[in-house]
Amino acid sequence: MRIGLLGGSFDPVHKGHIAIAKEAIKDLHLDAFHFIPTKNNPWKDTCVASAKDRMAMLQIAIDDARMSVDPIECDSRNNEKNYTIHTLEALCSAHPDDEFYFLMGMDQACAFEKWVEAKKISEMVQLVAFNRSGYPEDHQNLETYHFIKLDNQPMHASSTEIKAGDLSMIAPPVLHYASMHGLYIDTMIRPRLSEKRYQHSLSVAKLTAEFAQSNGADPLKGYIAGVMHDVAKELDHDLAKKMMKAYYPDHLDSSRPIWHQWLSSYVAKHEFYIDDEEILKAIEDHTTASTSMTTLGKCLYCADKLDPLRGYDSSAGIALCNKDIDAGFASQLIQFYEFSKKKNRPIDEIFFTIYKKYVKE
Structure with missing residues (x-):
């Protein structure tokens, strides 16, 4: 031969x-x-x-x-x-x-x-x-x-x-195999983000995996969700608006800064071929949360808020999330509510439904 x-x-x-x-x-x-x-x-x-x-x-x-x-x-x-x-x-x-x-x-x-x-x-x-x-x-x-x-x-x-x-x-x-095994994605996203946003994404990925490991969720999924959660954060405004009109028209009237939670999920699915619904859902919920949060979604939400690179002492919150992600998630919702009230910032009506489910109930 x-x-x-x-x-x-x-x-x-x-x-x-x-x-x-x-x-x-x-x-x-x-x-x-x-x-x-x-x-x-x-x-x-x-x-x-x-x-x-x-x-x-x-x-x-x-x-x-x-x-x-x-x-x-x-x-x-x-x-x-x-x-x-x-x-x-x-x-x-x-x-x-x-x-x-x-x-x-x-x-x-x-x-x-x-x-x-x-x-x-x-x-x-x-x-x-x-x-x-x-x-x-x-x-x-x-x-x-x-x-x-x-x-x-x-x-x-x-x-x-x-x-x-x-x-x-x-x-x-x-690419699907690589993405679903967490291979190369940490460097493949780099050209899409500023250095500060890129370092934040890697830090959140590490923390989300840590929370997932501590709370019975899949740390690999946590890592993937963390890496990808802001991948569309810095898209050109006109392109982002065009994509929102095409794929998420129901959310087009939402505040511009939160578009990226849906667009990042879209990019993860259609450009990196990540097809795990739990990962995609966690990315979609990481900014506003929702009334159907998974454990993985709570891990990502909290990791994003508690990222040590944000410049404040988040060690107590991190410790709570590692001990009990449900309690940690509720704590983050409370902090968001109190901070918004203190700063007189408008709060989306859907937040109160989320707050009622995960804090009051």
Whole structure:
């Protein structure tokens, strides 16, 4: 068999990985193509996602029966850095009758002489280079190490850019998995928020997870809800108004500062593919609360109000919420009511229904 190999962290796998595999299968007439996620990449210090999660996302991304995920490196009990030479030695020994084509981008091909046992690798397998944006399409190493060169459109997709917020490079099913496992979302939201709002979101995520853990709710859901609760807080006003008209017309007359609780839920669902109704409901309730608060919703509501970054001593409130979130939530409603009365701020009529249910009753 003619088998293509592509190693890497795949943290996460992106559309470019799948596209280049398809190109290689076609141009090199391959019978199979194996993705080999590394356990300990010698070129990188750490991975955000675990080996288990990275393999799971690869399985989701694969859309061709000839493609598969080879766990040879991830299943290794050795926690040292993974070097390609060792993986290829194992594969060639186990499959002596197969012909392997080892792919790498031109970024790596241009530095291939630095790889451990580079010459030996070039003698064991057929090396294949593909174009990547920002790197030359030719290099002396191609001749020195007998590369085949794919004539592909330069690949610009990057796992680093996905983690920095470019969601166009990741397939929706993979993004759904990542979001629902709390992977990368803390950095993917960063371009959407000011630094102060971003740090607030991370702080609220941590506190919501803490409250959830203390009160029998799912801390992962708490973390996800906390990260996403203000993701639409700083949307352009005209865009926010357009979205409110289209998706939440019943709330269009609500105060502008609270639109984001509905819009953040929308963005979480439709742009980050978060489909857990409990998380989405918690986000929708985090500013005004509602008469149908879940435990998770109470955790987020209180974490948002008690965030230590707000600049006042909230330690007593945090301790109460960790002990009893129902009591902590009622306490926050009381404080909101008393503060609003003291400052002569208008209070929405629905608040009194909420107050009656969770405080008076």
